Amino acid sequence: MITASTIGSQEKLKLAVDRITGLPTLPQVITEITRLMQNPRTSAEEVGKALIMDQALASKVLKLVNSAFYGFPGRINTITHAIVILGFNTVKNIILTASIFETLGGKGGGQKEFDIEKFWLHSIGTGVLAREISKKLNFKFFEECFLGGLLHDLGKIILYKFMPEEMDKVLQVQKEENCLFFLAEKKALDVTHDQIGGWLTSKWNLPEDLRNAVLYHHMPMLSGKYAMMVSIVHIADILCRALCIGSGGDSTIPVVDEKAWEKLKFSRQLIDKIYSDIDLELEKAAVFFQIM
Numbered sequence: 001m002i003t004a005s006t007i008g009s010q011e012k013l014k015l016a017v018d019r020i021t022g023l024p025t026l027p028q029v030i031t032e033i034t035r036l037m038q039n040p041r042t043s044a045e046e047v048g049k050a051l052i053m054d055q056a057l058a059s060k061v062l063k064l065v066n067s068a069f070y071g072f073p074g075r076i077n078t079i080t081h082a083i084v085i086l087g088f089n090t091v092k093n094i095i096l097t098a099s100i101f102e103t104l105g106g107k108g109g110g111q112k113e114f115d116i117e118k119f120w121l122h123s124i125g126t127g128v129l130a131r132e133i134s135k136k137l138n139f140k141f142f143e144e145c146f147l148g149g150l151l152h153d154l155g156k157i158i159l160y161k162f163m164p165e166e167m168d169k170v171l172q173v174q175k176e177e178n179c180l181f182f183l184a185e186k187k188a189l190d191v192t193h194d195q196i197g198g199w200l201t202s203k204w205n206l207p208e209d210l211r212n213a214v215l216y217h218h219m220p221m222l223s224g225k226y227a228m229m230v231s232i233v234h235i236a237d238i239l240c241r242a243l244c245i246g247s248g249g250d251s252t253i254p255v256v257d258e259k260a261w262e263k264l265k266f267s268r269q270l271i272d273k274i275y276s277d278i279d280l281e282l283e284k285a286a287v288f289f290q291i292m
């Protein structure tokens with residue numbers, strides 16, 4: 001529901017974000033690849049040729065494709081080969097994942113007190129957990145769930161890298177009140193990281209399911225037809241905190257949305273199963289730190 005205070009927040013957000021100079025853009029090749037993949041007549045060779053224009057990105061994609069995390073059998077040496085074996089959709093998700101690390105990875109710069117290493121661990125951990133939950137639930141969009149988990153706190157990276165003064169204010173409130181990062185943002189800025197991240201996903205023209213995962217990961221039931229995926233990301237975020245994998249900027253564990261829990265038909269047994277597999281999956285995810 002849009003209220004007077006929502007409109008006020010959105011205006012503030014727009015003003016704040018408009019002030020950011022040098023906001024990252026996804027590699028240009030992503031636009032070209034998305035365009036090519038929308039055409040059913042596009043061949044694997046055409047996509048391969050487009051990606052090779054960005055050598056650094058192409059090598060990251062190949063590193064991921066051949067990693068234990070994706071676990072594809074046999075060595076894959078070219079993007080064309082990857083598409084033939086894995087299909088367009090899988091390769092598209094891997095290209096997007098690599099481009100996120102290319103654009104936002106790296107530990108340089110940023111607000112000093114925010115622990116960016118722990119933050120990336122939280123993001124990767126949430127992605128890994130979201131992927132595990134969706135696999136266990138036989139929800140077929142597990143690659144999309146990984147990306148949703150990886151990106152859910154996108155707005156915090158923007159605060160960290162491009163709005164250090166605003167980040168200072170948030171961290172100050174967070175420390176004083178020992179509250180959730182989200183509540184500290186509300187108090188300090190009247191704008192929260194889900195809104196900032198949601199705005200950026202629109203600007204980047206990311207797929208709608210991903211945009212919903214970023215924008216509604218704290219309120220999954222607002223995400224309409226994407227409620228299943230967003231509920232998975234919501235619960236993965238909370239489990240990640242409960243398991244102390246990295247840090248999202250605070251040490252408080254938010255309450256699980258009951259409706260999201262019911263939607264996934266989540267059970268204690270399922271959590272135990274996820275917990276028993278997660279260490280191995282996290283070990284395999286070490287590859288993401290190698291491509292940052």
Ligand SMILES: [Fe+2]
Nearest residue numbers: 152153193217
């Ligand atoms: Fe969040």
Ligand SMILES: [Fe+2]
Nearest residue numbers: 152153237248
């Ligand atoms: Fe989070």
